[in-house]
Amino acid sequence: MRIDEAVxxxxxxxxxxxxxxxxTVRAYGADLADLSETIGxxxxxxxxxxxLRQWLWxxxxxxxxxxxxxxxxxxxxxFFGWAAESGLVATDPSLRLIAPKRGLTLPRIATADALTQVLSGAAAAAAGGDPVALRDHAVLELLYGSAVRVSELxxxxxxxLDTARSTARVMGKGSRERVVPYGVPAARAVEAYAAHARPVLLARRREAATSxxxxxxxxxxxxxRLGARSVYDLVARTIGPTVGSGAVGPHALRHSAATHMLDGGADLRAVQEMLGHASLGTTQIYTHVSSERLAAVYRSAHPRA
Structure with a gap:
């Protein structure tokens, strides 16, 4: 079997x-496709x-x-572990493959005050009744209020949605389902969107004769259905200027929500559950973010820093 067929x-x-x-499947598939292209x-x-070493080099x-x-x-x-278990190769050539360790990259976040300003601006725009503005306000509030991934949203x-309990049932990575809460501002924004904007947008779908x-x-x-690219564009346009230079996507709101919850005294396990992380180690990066902010405040405020 050729390597591309096995991939x-x-x-x-x-x-x-x-x-x-x-x-994840696309990312892994793209990596192995690059391997096939590199080595032939x-x-x-x-x-x-x-x-494999030639590929990494x-x-x-x-x-x-x-x-x-x-x-x-x-x-x-x-990939080669699976190939060995499936009997496609006699030995696994990747067993001694060594890659550079990942560097610790702290996520970029917006302050709570900055997000309050942005969301207030989105609410003001939605007050005019424009369906897209109503939807955008609801999207931003729900992303930040529930800390969901863009694919989940x-x-x-x-x-x-369980509007009585203000919770959303989302399908996360690995088809793991979880229920996440969202706050009063998100509930109001979603309610306004569902009542006044979604029917208008739904009528456009019917005019286009698509299911x-x-x-x-x-x-x-x-x-x-709203696509991830549209949400990326929305967040980059509204949240990007408050976070700084460089590309900013919906994960900035997820990062911000997690950090703000920890800053507010939330338990790390509870944050892990809300974010849908399989490993607590993934969630612990947000404790580093909080520590970095604490250190920055100390350096700027303490007389003997």
């Missing part, structure tokens, strides 16, 4: 058997450790980040 079979295994998220389309059993020479190289090495180990259907997005909570301007 396709592995991707199907990740999606159908392991039930990993579509984004050769039989899978001919791939050895030197091929090519990424290093191209200026790839250490986190990217670490992910590629992890993808290769997972876009995947919400109307029936996934896409019929049950989706958040709809695009043509009535189909």
């Amino acid at each position: 396709l079979a592995w991707r199907n295994h990740l999606a159908d058997v392991r039930r990993l998220s579509a984004a 389309v050769i039989p899978l059993e001919e791939v050895d450790l030197e091929h 090519a990424g290093t020479s191209a200026g790839r980040a250490r986190s990217t190289l670490a992910r590629r090495a992890a993808a290769a180990r997972a 876009c995947g919400l259907d109307v029936g996934d 896409v997005g019929e049950h989706a909570l958040f709809l695009g301007v043509r009535g189909a």
